[in-house]
Amino acid sequence: MSELLQFLFSGLTVGAVYALVALGFTIIFNASGVVNFAQGEFVMLGGMITVFAHAAGLPLPLAALIAIAVTAGVGVALNQLAIEPARGAPVVSLIIITIGASIFIRGAAQLVFDKQIHSFPAFSGTEPIHVLGATIQSQSLWVIGGAFAVFAGLWLFFTRTLLGRAVLATSNNRLAAQLVGINTRFIMTLSFALSAAIGAFGGVLVTPITLTSYDVGLALALKGFAGAMLGGMGNPKGAFVGGLMLGLLESLTAGYLSSQYKDAAAFVVILAVLFFMPQGLFGRKSTERV
Amino acid sequence: MSQKHATLLVLAALIALSPLFFPSGYYYRIGALMFVNALAVTGIVILTGYAGQISLGHAGFAGIGGYACALAPVHWCLPPALAVVLGAAISAVLAWLVGRPILRLKGYYLGVASLGFGILVAMVLNNERWLTKGPDGIEVPDLGLRGLLKDVGLDLSNGEFWYGLTGIALLVGAWLALNLYHSPTGRALRALHGSEVAAGTVGIDVARVKLQAFVISAVYASVAGSLLALQNKFITPDVAGFMHSIEMVTMAVLGGVGSVPGAVIGAGILTLLPQVLTVFADYEQVILGLVMMLVMIFLPQGLVPSVLRKLRGKDE
Amino acid sequence: MSLLEIQGLGISFGGLKAVQDVSFKVEPGEIVSVIGPNGAGKTTLFNMISGVYQPGAGRVVLDGQDVTGMEPFRLAARGMSRTFQNLQIFQNMTVLENAASGFHLRERGPVLADLLNLPGARRRARAAEAGARALLARVGLERAADRQAGNLSYGSLKRLEIARALALQPKVLLLDEPAAGCNAVETEEIDRLIAEVAASGTAILLVEHDMKMVMRISNHIVVLDHGEKIAEGAPLEVSRNPAVIAAYLGTEEATHADG
Ligand SMILES: Nc1ncnc2c1ncn2[C@@H]1O[C@H](COP(=O)(O)OP(=O)(O)OP(=O)(O)O)[C@@H](O)[C@H]1O
Numbered sequence A: 001m002s003e004l005l006q007f008l009f010s011g012l013t014v015g016a017v018y019a020l021v022a023l024g025f026t027i028i029f030n031a032s033g034v035v036n037f038a039q040g041e042f043v044m045l046g047g048m049i050t051v052f053a054h055a056a057g058l059p060l061p062l063a064a065l066i067a068i069a070v071t072a073g074v075g076v077a078l079n080q081l082a083i084e085p086a087r088g089a090p091v092v093s094l095i096i097i098t099i100g101a102s103i104f105i106r107g108a109a110q111l112v113f114d115k116q117i118h119s120f121p122a123f124s125g126t127e128p129i130h131v132l133g134a135t136i137q138s139q140s141l142w143v144i145g146g147a148f149a150v151f152a153g154l155w156l157f158f159t160r161t162l163l164g165r166a167v168l169a170t171s172n173n174r175l176a177a178q179l180v181g182i183n184t185r186f187i188m189t190l191s192f193a194l195s196a197a198i199g200a201f202g203g204v205l206v207t208p209i210t211l212t213s214y215d216v217g218l219a220l221a222l223k224g225f226a227g228a229m230l231g232g233m234g235n236p237k238g239a240f241v242g243g244l245m246l247g248l249l250e251s252l253t254a255g256y257l258s259s260q261y262k263d264a265a266a267f268v269v270i271l272a273v274l275f276f277m278p279q280g281l282f283g284r285k286s287t288e289r290v
Numbered sequence B: 001m002s003q004k005h006a007t008l009l010v011l012a013a014l015i016a017l018s019p020l021f022f023p024s025g026y027y028y029r030i031g032a033l034m035f036v037n038a039l040a041v042t043g044i045v046i047l048t049g050y051a052g053q054i055s056l057g058h059a060g061f062a063g064i065g066g067y068a069c070a071l072a073p074v075h076w077c078l079p080p081a082l083a084v085v086l087g088a089a090i091s092a093v094l095a096w097l098v099g100r101p102i103l104r105l106k107g108y109y110l111g112v113a114s115l116g117f118g119i120l121v122a123m124v125l126n127n128e129r130w131l132t133k134g135p136d137g138i139e140v141p142d143l144g145l146r147g148l149l150k151d152v153g154l155d156l157s158n159g160e161f162w163y164g165l166t167g168i169a170l171l172v173g174a175w176l177a178l179n180l181y182h183s184p185t186g187r188a189l190r191a192l193h194g195s196e197v198a199a200g201t202v203g204i205d206v207a208r209v210k211l212q213a214f215v216i217s218a219v220y221a222s223v224a225g226s227l228l229a230l231q232n233k234f235i236t237p238d239v240a241g242f243m244h245s246i247e248m249v250t251m252a253v254l255g256g257v258g259s260v261p262g263a264v265i266g267a268g269i270l271t272l273l274p275q276v277l278t279v280f281a282d283y284e285q286v287i288l289g290l291v292m293m294l295v296m297i298f299l300p301q302g303l304v305p306s307v308l309r310k311l312r313g314k315d316e
Numbered sequence C: 001m002s003l004l005e006i007q008g009l010g011i012s013f014g015g016l017k018a019v020q021d022v023s024f025k026v027e028p029g030e031i032v033s034v035i036g037p038n039g040a041g042k043t044t045l046f047n048m049i050s051g052v053y054q055p056g057a058g059r060v061v062l063d064g065q066d067v068t069g070m071e072p073f074r075l076a077a078r079g080m081s082r083t084f085q086n087l088q089i090f091q092n093m094t095v096l097e098n099a100a101s102g103f104h105l106r107e108r109g110p111v112l113a114d115l116l117n118l119p120g121a122r123r124r125a126r127a128a129e130a131g132a133r134a135l136l137a138r139v140g141l142e143r144a145a146d147r148q149a150g151n152l153s154y155g156s157l158k159r160l161e162i163a164r165a166l167a168l169q170p171k172v173l174l175l176d177e178p179a180a181g182c183n184a185v186e187t188e189e190i191d192r193l194i195a196e197v198a199a200s201g202t203a204i205l206l207v208e209h210d211m212k213m214v215m216r217i218s219n220h221i222v223v224l225d226h227g228e229k230i231a232e233g234a235p236l237e238v239s240r241n242p243a244v245i246a247a248y249l250g251t252e253e254a255t256h257a258d259g
């Protein structure tokens, strides 16, 4: 029982990070129709920039803020320089562009920072918390809480604010949105900034637990992508739940089956979901028009 | 002379004459590497260029081909040449099994499903140490063909031998792919690329021909993986890795995914690039990423079609 | 027994009943037109008959056999082919190849023979191309044969789709607005072509907004409105039907005034 609880806690913790990456994916996918394989690099940047700003003497909260802001800027630049100029290119080309961006950011991080593994102190000490025989790091609560807060914030943003609704309108029908006077270019910029900031925030939260280095991005991107797809591409709720489920699945597989094949579990489940429910768990079925 | 024969002739001439300009024996090796990559990429051209289907997991088949050559001779005493055939057969069967369900998916969904397959193969190769010796890699027995050639009086250096063999393999691969392009099956593949619905209404069994393209391209990747392993006499699970899959697709798209010459040029450039970039050591990734982005932004159709279009534009 | 029987066919998208309980019959060599205002469900009906959409209700019977929801490629083998309102041209191929693809069922063969370019494969491809050239001549596109299909005018592409569909030598041919976007000369050509094809025994199911054309060439007309069949009969009979006039006046006065 306590063992199961332990696995659930650690699953939720990684799942929360996947969920944040998946949310970021979804925001960009909805705004631009592009699957951004560089999404994981945002998480890496969030962690790495915080590490180095903190090491330079800034207090941790300020360092984290700077990291999030800089990463948001990187997201905007990615859109302006690489995605927007390639609008309308075939899917394969877009895949290569964002993977190219991911390799580029990784390479740049390795130049600007270094190839070492880094961390910074947990937000509220390292004293573990004991729950029903399981122990949980206090930082895990920050990660899980942070992910839920972001999700709630996004929900409010998309349903309660005019700007959020403009984003939704743009993702439903770009042309129609333009016609009713929405500045869709600005919406794109906003989406990339938001998505990158969310990724960076995830990186800030999780670094004290998982540590970080210049090359952690790609694996996270793949998992986040998988989570988003599990939930149903383009559906924020699906992305969030999909990410969490993926984390749980991984940790349960690692705990009960094989730690070597924990990544396999994720992909096996995704293949299964895609076969039986090609629209993902929460996606709607639609008939392609001809 | 048809375009097909012209393409093959130019390719054959390039392969045969390039060694005249090689400053050192090392270049045979790079040439052979290029040909192996071009062979795998030709398979991607059939799948993605002709049929319009994306795979981000084809390195998985290269891994199967490579490890077949490492394992079959040792465990089943199979001659390495037959191990290549065995690897191709396993890849074909696996491609058929995996392709049936995943080829129903489209675009990004197909991309991620194939990616999942590739990652699973890489994971098995990494984890089943008892068989594969894990991430550190495993030795691959000698093909033995060079010795035979020597016995009949053809004494080639290792570099020359592999340059020649992979060059011939590439020529055969290109010939098959070009045959396919103009054949009824090739026409059906390109038709479903244009419109799956219309392809169905003219009687094309879309699922079936897609699967054929998938299996054929898997065999290309598998043979390329085998040749790579035999040439290096060593193989690691990285051949099956995600980055290798991406590399294949990038090579195909860089050259121009619809054409066989594009595959060769794309493979050529991306094989040479890292060799050149080793000078810049730390900047390698930055430059590679930049090249990938810039080419796709400014030449979204790839090098060969874009250049052809420019040339034609001038004619008119 | 009719060649094609549509029995109570229906489908909905979300809450929208796009087509509901539509039935009619088509005999060999007959030209049956399906008319109705925009959004009446004509294209959706075609999509169900040709297996592109899975019908939610009803049956499609071809030659006495139930073919409801059968995949398009199987229906093609049973003698059904079609064109599309929104062009479905193979843009990445030449005009000749587009037409030749209509011969797929006759030109296909073992994939290994195709890879190795065996004489059989060459023969099959050549036969398809010869047939395609003849069809292109029939629709007046022979001179465009080697051009990239994507570069043709809209009217030409409409005719190319007809040529491709005719290549199957269908028993039933579904034409979805074949004359849309064509000028008067082109329309007349298409008109003549349809009559010719019907005279050779092929049944034709036609959706067309050009009422003059519909009235002139149809043997039988089915009228849809809001997904339901509101009338059917001979052209003259249908054009006098008050329900039909109301449907058109209510939504599309211009079309009716034209007709
Ligand atoms: N795949 C689909 N998903 C959702 N709704 C659809 C789909 N296909 C058609 N519809 C809806 O069904 C209704 C009928 O459309 P349909 O295209 O069949 O009309 P139509 O009679 O062909 O019109 P037109 O004369 O304009 O071509 C429309 O309201 C349309 O929006």
Ligand SMILES: [Mg+2]
Pocket: C042, C043, C044, C085
């Ligand atoms: Mg219509």
